[in-house]
Amino acid sequence: MGVEIVGLGKCLPEKVVTNDDISDLVDTDHTWIIERTGIEQRHIAAGESGTDLACKAAEEALGNIDRDSIGLVLVATVTPDAMVPVTSAQVKMRLGLDHAVAFDINAACSGFMYGIWCAEALMKNGAAPGAGTMNIQRALVIGAERLSRITNWKERSSCILFGDGAGAAVLENNPKRPGILATYLKNYDDQKGVLTCGKEYHQTPFYKDENQPQHLALRGKAVFKFAVNSIEEVTMEALKQAGLELDDIDWFVPHQANGRIMEAAAKRLNQPIEKFQISINKSANVSSASIPMALYDLSKTGKMEKGDKIAVMGFGGGLCAAAAIIEW
Known part of the structure; x- marks a missing residue:
């Protein structure tokens, strides 16, 4: 099924x-x-x-x-x-x-x-x-x-x-229909706090919590390295589960975090950037919304055909990463 x-x-x-x-x-x-x-x-x-x-x-x-x-x-x-x-x-x-x-x-x-x-x-x-x-x-x-x-x-x-x-x-x-052929998820320990966001709670009368500013904070170089490495790892593992190779994939839809990250990921995977859906230019990084939005954008181009193989890849705070191989 x-x-x-x-x-x-x-x-x-x-x-x-x-x-x-x-x-x-x-x-x-x-x-x-x-x-x-x-x-x-x-x-x-x-x-x-x-x-x-x-x-x-x-x-x-x-x-x-x-x-x-x-x-x-x-x-x-x-x-x-x-x-x-x-x-x-x-x-x-x-x-x-x-x-x-x-x-x-x-x-x-x-x-x-x-x-x-x-x-x-x-x-x-x-x-x-x-x-x-x-x-x-x-x-x-x-x-x-x-x-x-x-x-x-x-x-x-x-x-x-x-x-x-x-x-x-x-x-x-x-x-x-085959649909989702394989999914691979992995969590990595963020021991150095490279991507964080605190939470501001009301203080209690019993204990004073440490102030945690509720702002996204990231260490750019470390996030970049993690992103490129994790994209490669989860994509290759998902492909292995699906019994496919990189060249079998028609389209790549990564999390839209940074244009440079996607370019570096394409090079790491030895795939042409033309196979990558790039939507970040008009909507920036929208965290959990970026992948479905980019998949929507790709569907609207009319380029995807029935039976195409799509690799969808996410990475983010936690640290965590995931990839899915989908037959359209």
Whole structure:
């Protein structure tokens, strides 16, 4: 039994923030940003909530699919609108997905990949609670972020990188289609704190917690090295599981973290950059939303054909990385 992607959706906030706009905030310019990241602009939520973005992306992914057939809603995010209720529960309620079980996960920029892995496992091996013995026929997996809320807009090397948005995919059990051929996940210990974001809690009358600024912080060179190495490792392991070689892959869809990282990954894998979907120029790094958004962009080019093999690769804080091989 295969699990395939049958619907994709994407939502970006209306407000566009250009590199020139960023240069009004910190000492930088358009050329400096382009050369180091490949980013021309990013979208920033000025009125939309994370749940708004998630719902709009989900609605497009669902299209005319029967909403009663959705048995699972899974949202990957590091920037939920609230701790309770979780974003997936809000999406379920707003979209009237009455038969779905909903939960959120946080695996940083690999979140969508971890979500796909969870959804596939539940669809193949688990039943939906409250649904008797009925298996989950379809699942909705969303990556949704408002990274602008945890970006340090005074820190030049990081504030240029991030944006807001959401991407969604509908997965379906289909015994006649291969769909997801293999998935490989790996966690690495971040012993040096190369990619972190604190959490600001209220102080209690019993203990004074150490102040943890709720800003994304990264050590660029270390993140770059980790990203390129982990992309190679998880991609090769997923290919091994699928019984395929690199040259069998028609398209690569990596997490859109930095243009230089994708170029370096292409060289490491000895693959032409033309096989890599590059979306970062218009939307920047949107963490867990970047992969479904890039996959959506690739689908809209009309280049993908039925039967194409796609390698989808994520990496992020934790540290964590994941890859999936999908037959379109």
